[in-house]
């Protein structure tokens with residue numbers, strides 16, 4: 001009799017990389033190992049653009065990234081979280097360029113693997129930077145979010161980033177059922193034990209994300225995200241959302257934490273990117 005573990009019960013992918021193993025241990029101390037550097041990769045290969053909403057932070061084209069990252073890796077950086085930015089690629093209702101061969105994240109992953117073989121590479125997974133309406137999912141003909149179509153498309157995007165070489169896929173869309181769809185997609189692609197899933201567990205509809213939406217050029221053109229991100233202060237919903245993700249097999253949850261003060265002492269740099277993510281591992 002053949003027995004296969006269901007996608008939600010696959011644990012190996014939560015500790016397949018040395019940095020992930022440090023995340024699984026108690027990590028209440030802020031150290032380079034449990035900070036991620038969010039990087040915005042723009043589709044102009046030779047571009048370096050300062051992000052106006054986050055002065056001192058930049059979008060980098062594929063050809064400019066190695067030079068920008070090298071000093072931080074030399075100082076101890078262990079992981080990055082990649083966000084794609086489409087300024088030239090056409091946006092449409094199906095987010096065609098979210099994982100096309102022209103997508104800057106798809107193109108930079110293999111290069112990062114080659115330049116920095118020990119670096120843990122995570123990719124933000126969401127459609128909003130690639131849809132013409134700027135929402136995180138697929139809209140139906142009635143203009144409302146089509147959750148099923150959204151999670152199928154998001155899972156395909158995640159699997160394609162994994163096939164390109166990402167160690168972690170990190171959905172930030174807040175669609176119902178996304179973790180299960182992604183884990184099943186990874187398992188079907190033969191990557192279930194080799195790619196971790198890191199997610200916002202409870203993402204509130206908040207102006208706090210405004211600077212990141214500007215950085216990723218992903219603000220919605222019409223309406224807002226209150227129909228799928230959680231109402232601020234909804235503690236009960238946040239707990240239910242988190243439990244449902246864990247049951248579906250989520251490996252890690254995170255929240256962006258402003259770490260400017262820490263980064264001077266950790267990376268011993270006079271000038272440093274201001275925003276790093278602190279990873280809180282979920283242990284059950």
Ligand SMILES: [Zn+2]
Pocket residue numbers: 126127128129135136172173218
């Ligand atoms: Zn989004």
